[in-house]
Amino acid sequence: MPQNETIRDLQLDEYKYNFVTDAEPVYRARKGLSEEVVREISAYKEEPEWMLDSRLKALQVYESKPMPTWGGDLSELDAVLDEIYFYVRPQDRMEHSWEDVPEEIKDTFEKLGIPEAERKVLAGVGAQYESEMVYHSLREEWEKQGVIFDSIEDGLKNHPDLFREYFGTIIPTQDNKFAAMNAAVWSGGSFVYIPPGVHLDTPLQAYFRVNQERMGQFERTLIICDEGASAHYIEGCTAPVYSTESFHSGVIEIVVKKNARFRYTTIQNWSNNMYNLVTQRAVVHEGANMEWLDGNLGSKLTMKYPSCYLVGEGAHGEILSIAYSGDGQHQDTGGKVVHVAPHTTSSIISKSISKGHGRSTYRGLCKVHKGAHHARSNVECDALLINDTSRTDTYPYIEIEEDDANVGHEASVSRIGEEQLFYLTSRGISEEEAMAMIVRGFIEPIAKELPLEYAVELNRLIELEMEGSVG
Amino acid sequence: MSSEPMSDTHILKIESLEAKVATENLDILNGVNLEIGKGEVHAIMGPNGSGKSTLAKILAGHPSYEATAGRVLFKGQNLFELDVDERSRAGIFLAFQYPVEIPGVSIANFLRTALQAHLVDEEELDIFEFTDMLTERMSMLEMDISFAERHVNDGFSGGEKKRNEILQMAVLRPTLAVMDETDSGLDIDALKIVANGVNKLTEEDPEMSILLITHYQRLLNYIKPDFVHVMVDGRLVRSGGPEIALELEKDGYKNWKDSGAVSSGVPKTA
Numbered sequence: 171m172p173q174n175e176t177i178r179d180l181q182l183d184e185y186k187y188n189f190v191t192d193a194e195p196v197y198r199a200r201k202g203l204s205e206e207v208v209r210e211i212s213a214y215k216e217e218p219e220w221m222l223d224s225r226l227k228a229l230q231v232y233e234s235k236p237m238p239t240w241g242g243d244l245s246e247l248d249a250v251l252d253e254i255y256f257y258v259r260p261q262d263r264m265e266h267s268w269e270d271v272p273e274e275i276k277d278t279f280e281k282l283g284i285p286e287a288e289r290k291v292l293a294g295v296g297a298q299y300e301s302e303m304v305y306h307s308l309r310e311e312w313e314k315q316g317v318i319f320d321s322i323e324d325g326l327k328n329h330p331d332l333f334r335e336y337f338g339t340i341i342p343t344q345d346n347k348f349a350a351m352n353a354a355v356w357s358g359g360s361f362v363y364i365p366p367g368v369h370l371d372t373p374l375q376a377y378f379r380v381n382q383e384r385m386g387q388f389e390r391t392l393i394i395c396d397e398g399a400s401a402h403y404i405e406g407c408t409a410p411v412y413s414t415e416s417f418h419s420g421v422i423e424i425v426v427k428k429n430a431r432f433r434y435t436t437i438q439n440w441s442n443n444m445y446n447l448v449t450q451r452a453v454v455h456e457g458a459n460m461e462w463l464d465g466n467l468g469s470k471l472t473m474k475y476p477s478c479y480l481v482g483e484g485a486h487g488e489i490l491s492i493a494y495s496g497d498g499q500h501q502d503t504g505g506k507v508v509h510v511a512p513h514t515t516s517s518i519i520s521k522s523i524s525k526g527h528g529r530s531t532y533r534g535l536c537k538v539h540k541g542a543h544h545a546r547s548n549v550e551c552d553a554l555l556i557n558d559t560s561r562t563d564t565y566p567y568i569e570i571e572e573d574d575a576n577v578g579h580e581a582s583v584s585r586i587g588e589e590q591l592f593y594l595t596s597r598g599i600s601e602e603e604a605m606a607m608i609v610r611g612f613i614e615p616i617a618k619e620l621p622l623e624y625a626v627e628l629n630r631l632i633e634l635e636m637e638g639s640v641g
Numbered sequence: 642m643s644s645e646p647m648s649d650t651h652i653l654k655i656e657s658l659e660a661k662v663a664t665e666n667l668d669i670l671n672g673v674n675l676e677i678g679k680g681e682v683h684a685i686m687g688p689n690g691s692g693k694s695t696l697a698k699i700l701a702g703h704p705s706y707e708a709t710a711g712r713v714l715f716k717g718q719n720l721f722e723l724d725v726d727e728r729s730r731a732g733i734f735l736a737f738q739y740p741v742e743i744p745g746v747s748i749a750n751f752l753r754t755a756l757q758a759h760l761v762d763e764e765e766l767d768i769f770e771f772t773d774m775l776t777e778r779m780s781m782l783e784m785d786i787s788f789a790e791r792h793v794n795d796g797f798s799g800g801e802k803k804r805n806e807i808l809q810m811a812v813l814r815p816t817l818a819v820m821d822e823t824d825s826g827l828d829i830d831a832l833k834i835v836a837n838g839v840n841k842l843t844e845e846d847p848e849m850s851i852l853l854i855t856h857y858q859r860l861l862n863y864i865k866p867d868f869v870h871v872m873v874d875g876r877l878v879r880s881g882g883p884e885i886a887l888e889l890e891k892d893g894y895k896n897w898k899d900s901g902a903v904s905s906g907v908p909k910t911a
Contacts, residue, residue: 588704593741596701597755597809598729607754611745611792 202252205229208354211257215323215357218330228343228353235347241533242471242502247417247445254417256355256388308372317401318363319374322390325361332363336394340423340479341451349449352421356390359420364399364430373402373435373621389420393432395458400431404621405438416443416470422450426458428482437465437624439631442498446472456482456511463619464491465628466501467635475533477506480514480542487516490616492628495528495560496635504534504551504565509542509575520551521613524560525635532581533565540571549579554612556586556605556636584612606636651714652817652850653677653700658711659875660692660699669695671875672711677817677850682843684853684861686886687872688894693854694738696872697821700852701735702728716816730759732816736806736823743793748805749775751793752812759813778811782838800831807838814842819852824860836863858890 208229212222237244312319318329326333343353360376395401418440426432432452440446446469452460462476478487489505507516522530532551553562564581586608594604609632610617617625653676660670669692677683687693699706700713702725713720715731723731743751752775757766779786784804794802803823810818820839824832840863843849853866861869861883869885870877873894879885 587741589741590743592701592703592725593737594743594751594755595725596729596735597751597813598726598758599755600726600758601724603754603758607746607751608743611743614745 201255203229203232203256203351203355207256211355211357214257217326220334221326224338224343225354225356228350231343232347232350232354235350238347241473242500242531244445244471250416250445254387257357312370312374315368315370316363316365317368317370317374318361320361322356322359322361322392325392329361329363332394333361333392336423336425337392338423340425340453341421341449346449348419348447349421352388352390352419352449356388356421359389359391359422360393360403360405361391362393362395362401362403364395364401364432366396366427367398368396368401369399370401373404376403376405387418391420391422393422393424393434395424395426395430395432397427398429399427402433402435404624405434405436416445418444418446418448420448420450422448424450424452424460426452426454426460428455429457430455431459433461433463434476435463435620435624437467437620437628438469439467440469440472442468442470442496444469446474448472448474450474451477451479452487453479453481454485454487457484458482459486459488461488462490462505463616464489464503464505465616465620466492466503467494467631468496469499469501471500471502473502475504475506475535477508477535478516479508479510480516480545481510483511483513485511485514487514489516489518489520490619491518491520492613492616493520493522493530494632494635495522495524495530497526497528500529500531502531502533504532506535507537507547508535509538509545509547511542513544514542515545516547518547518549518551519616520549521554521616522552522562523554523556523609523612523632524562525556527559527561529561529563531563531565533567535567535569536577536579537567537569538572538575538577543572543574545572546576547578549577551581552612553581553583554586554609555583556609602636606633609636650678651676652679652716653852654714656711656713658696658699658708658713660695660706660708663705663707668709669706669875670699670708673872673875673877675870675877677852680843680848680850681868682851682853682864682866683868683870684855684866684886685870685872685877686855686858686889689856691872692875693856693872694821695875697735697738697819697852697854700728700733700819701725726758729755729813729815734810734813734815734818736803736810736818736820738822738825740794740797740802740806742795742797744795746793747790748793748808749789752789752809755809756812775812778808781841782808782811783834784808799826800828800834803827803831803835804838807835807842811838811842814846815849817850817852818842819854821854822856823853824855824857829859832860833863836860839864858886861886 205226208225209222212225237247320328338353341349343350362374364370393403424432424434450462454460460478464474464476466472466474476489478489480487487507491503491505493501493503495501501522504520505518507518509516518534520532522532524530530553534549536547536549538545549566551564555562562583566579568577568579570577586605590608591601591604594607595601599607610629617628620628655673655675658670658673659668661668673696685693685696695706699708708721715733720728753766753771756771760766775789776786779789782804794805797805806823823835827835843851853860853864866883869881869883871879871885871889
């Protein structure tokens with residue numbers, strides 16, 4: 171795939187580059203997970219020995235851990251995992267065509283007004299396109315400041331010491347079954363380093379990163395925000411990501427050092443067949459500030475609990491999450507805050523919307539360890555049910571080992587009320603628009619924290635989702 | 642007036658209207674007849690449970706109430722053929738007794754959406770014109786512009802909620818405003834502010850008709866009705882001029898609760 175390909179080229183001739191894949195010798199990874207697959211991945215990426223060893227060890231851990239039974243329904247997952255390819259080389263990716271993409275996905279792209287070229291990327295039938303001009307000027311500016319913003323593979327190649335110092339230290343292989351799986355077969359993701367005292371005004375957007383494996387099923391991201399630095403990283407977009415594979419398991423590790431500030435924003439909208447099991451965690455040092463802003467739409471089942479380990483005195487962690495569960499979907503999401511040091515503070519605000527037979531679960535943990543005196547934490551989770559058939563559950567776990575901890579928890583469940591609808595429609599607003607308005611209002615406290623273009627997209631998407639919800 | 646054809650003068654015509662709560666079999670309205678002309682201010686007074694608010698909700702199309710007999714013509718059109726939003730776009734406005742909270746939605750956004758819905762033929766509401774208009778409406782009602790950024794009725798005092806209703810009325814400029822117990826829960830200062838707002842709107846648009854629904858006479862000290870009706874047990878048992886309100890203030894509703902006294906037909910308004 172030529173690197174200088176532009177959006178315009180793609181629009182002119184969508185199948186122009188198909189010969190590239192035809193010309194390649196066909197490599198097929200084996201279905202399912204095995205030592206051989208892991209070795210192939212590592213060899214293909216020309217990794218150092220230690221990384222191969224780390225992957226193989228992770229595979230053992232993965233195999234030794236039972237399938238979790240505490241969250242969403244994973245009973246059919248084993249069968250799914252037997253059928254998927256754990257690694258497909260980038261040049262072998264374009265094996266399905268635009269015609270194979272389901273109509274409903276195309277329809278959503280259309281309604282969202284996603285540009286042609288981008289639709290193909292999102293549907294996995296086109297190459298990554300890059301907004302070269304914008305990207306390069308930003309990149310130059312970042313490089314001048316010593317910022318590293320690479321693919322995870324390039325991070326390992328070009329910054330081996332820094333990489334090795336932190337990789338797998340925030341989320342160790344043993345953490346959970348899917349973190350272990352990711353550690354064995356990871357591919358794609360970002361490597362980010364912000365030097366001490368550097369403040370980035372423009373968000374780092376994964377969108378701009380040159381990496382053909384951005385849509386990887388087993389992405390791995392490692393971010394180090396050094397002392398006194400500040401930055402905002404944005405991953406994903408609100409358009410539905412279509413993949414023929416039905417499993418995604420990412421791992422995001424973040425270190426926020428002394429007095430640094432970091433925000434990680436991700437909005438993901440997976441197609442309805444997807445199991446989306448993600449582990450994301452930040453270690454927050456003295457006086458530092460970490461914010462997760464997490465939006466989950468689509469998928470069959472998402473299990474995702476961004477977490478903050480507050481290990482330095484005065485560290486602050488914040489988790490804002492929105493989950494939207496449509497018909498047949500289960501969003502099992504929430505957040506974890508672990509107070510290890512004194513005077514640490516945290517807040518979790520979680521909002522979920524369930525429509526049709528959709529189900530949203532809030533699952534959260536607030537833990538205050540011995541020694542974390544004067545810790546303060548506040549958890550607020552609000553669920554909105556659109557239909558009588560929608561469902562929501564709340565599992566807030568609180569474990570406190572210090573007497574003076576100040577921990578608050580509030581939960582609310584509301585239904586779009588007849589009175590609210592009557593009020594809005596009595597002003598001439600259609601019932602559909604009224605419903606969308608109520609939902610937009612419900613998520614407003616979180617949407618207002620998003621960059622404008624994301625907030626606009628999210629609102630539009632919710633409007634689309636609300637279509638047909640009126641009997 | 643009597644020489645003109647009815648359809649020209651009557652904005653609203655209610656004929657033998659009977660209604661009940663949709664999920665129950667208990668009749669609340671038992672044959673209401675009422676005609677409201679262009680620019681007229683009518684007041685319906687009555688004791689609690691007489692059916693006043695049900696009438697207001699039936700006119701606006703509340704889904705919990707169901708008309709079982711009779712009909713309502715609004716500008717000559719059968720009102721029951723219109724959905725709630727269509728009634729609003731046709732020119733009916735209900736000022737709620739209990740305005741509903743819509744968290745996260747600003748008043749400005751709400752009003753813009755509502756006004757956009759009122760435009761015909763996919764005409765696009767100009768955001769600058771809208772802002773100018775909203776600013777002008779708010780200053781006419783002596784409201785601070787920052788009020789428009791607050792979320793609809795969320796955490797509002799009783800007075801603020803009612804003023805927000807009047808603001809919506811001022812923006813949407815209905816043909817007929819039905820004001821359901823607008824005075825309830827207001828202290829005298831708040832009541833004066835709200836009544837002043839309504840009076841400004843009727844001065845501005847003398848053709849706007851108003852149906853005031855109230856339990857107490859005091860609102861009628863500030864908004865002068867042309868006609869006053871008394872509702873008891875789902876019927877209008879007496880109609881006349883403003884003097885009826887004063888009588889009620891003096892004697893209460895007790896004389897009217899004896900339905901035998903009013904069994905002889907339903908009074909006409911004009």
